[in-house]
Amino acid sequence: MSSSEVLQRAIQAARAGQKAEARDLLLELVEVDPHNEIAWMWLSGLVDTLEDRIIACENVLTINPANEKVRAYLTDLERQYKESLIRKNRDDAVALFHEAKAHAERNDLSTALQLTRQALEKHLDYEEAWLLVGRVSTNIDQQIAAFEKAVELNPSNAETASALERLRHLKADPISAATRLEQMGEFDEALKVYEELAGKTKNSREFDHIYKQIVRLEGLQNEKIRYVSPASSIARLTFVWPLLYLSLALIQVGLNPFAHPALYLWLGLPWVFVGSFLLSLAEVRSDHIVWQKIFHEQGDGSTFARWVAGAVGLLLIIIPHVLLLLDSINRLQNFEIPPIPF
């Protein structure tokens, strides 16, 4: 049978729906006559996989670069191929991510990190995978880079943004960040930061300080000390100075504010409250709206902000107390000493 006869038979078989027979005939034909453009064109529609169809189209275009129909078909095939490849990669990435997550849950962090990286090679915009890298990586720069990518992919995720902010703070001032982690009850994280610092520091005094903190934190963990939130500590400590002021004011008005009213004394109480609150805020490290609204700072406030808050707080406490004592001194000047009763 001549090449043209084989081609005709293959075309007839293809039209009759006998795809397998038509394909076999065409494959035999292109083996004998590899420059047969028509044979390759028919093959591009009969082979099973996208890759084979692409090869067939490429062969057509090698033989006849002016075949615009096949060129358009090839472009469409290549688009489909890319899409399928992306779909496949995403499916692979999801599978790898879940495997990595399982390893992370078993605390096998190095395998988890390795699998997550493989997942990211297959699917670079995989937000959850970047978050997992941020969590399982032990290198702070890698963690920051991972969270930055996650924030870039999903800027509305406030939790990730806050984690990124915390990591940046941790990098800029590790000792203060460790203290803050401890205040937040994350003893393990704080301990990790101190241990990393202890390994890096070359200053013996700083090493002693860090070592003491490590011993203290380990002690807290061993003694199973309960976590008390900074907000409740601030609330509790806020009552300290108003309680003293209230007691002194009561003594000043003869334990009876109605018999000896002195409005100006009670006006001092809110000042003492605010002062006591600021003083507590300066002492207890925590994220607070005061740092953002007044000092335009993120996190738990800089040393400067805390000093200012503490100083203002102290002033607000001292002034009403001084005024109260000045009132006492004033009363003393008009006081007639009673005679000895015995």
Add this chain to the structure above:
Amino acid sequence: MLPLNDTEPNRYSFIPIVTVILIVINCVVYYMELFVVRDNYWPFFMKYAVTPQLILSAQGSGALSDITAMFLHGGLFHLLGNMLALWVFGRRIEDACGPWRFLAFYLLAGTWAHVLFVLVQSDSRIPGIGASGAIFGLMGAYLLLYPGGRIRTLIFISFVPLWPRIRAIWIVLYFVGIQIVPAIQTLLREADYSINHWAHLGGFFSAVFILLFLRPEAFARYLSDTSV
């Protein structure tokens, strides 16, 4: 029974600065009483000690006298006894609170001691002085924070001096216990004591506020039922 020293070390700070300063101030004020005030005690005490009648009628120096009375003492043994107790019970309370809050608690305990004294002996014109109300507050706080603490205490058994480490709870209960009967007698007007027992009890009960004054870690330790 004379408490000498708390044998347990500090946890948070080395020097109990406010305790030391309070002791120094009390001693300086006593020196002034002896050598500056001399025989002018009555007007001096009327101005700077807590007199129930004056307090209730909002006369005299009010809040100022509440504070100054805590630094006045009626004799050397009064001063020494109080200062020893301030050192024994104050050091670790200051450690648990931090210096500023310790000072606030000390003044608060002294104030509440005076409040109870004024309320119970409202018609009295006898001025009340001494740091003991505030120190009873410290003893109450010590009992709450360090119930298992031990105090080196000087005791005499048949004139033989011994200084065992006694559990703080027994010492505090002893000192509070010996206030109760005289305090009731004072209330029923069956006896008139020169010692201000109601002020001691007032100071002691003010110890319930100590939890507000603790530093965050000490408070967390207290909640965790471990040593503060």
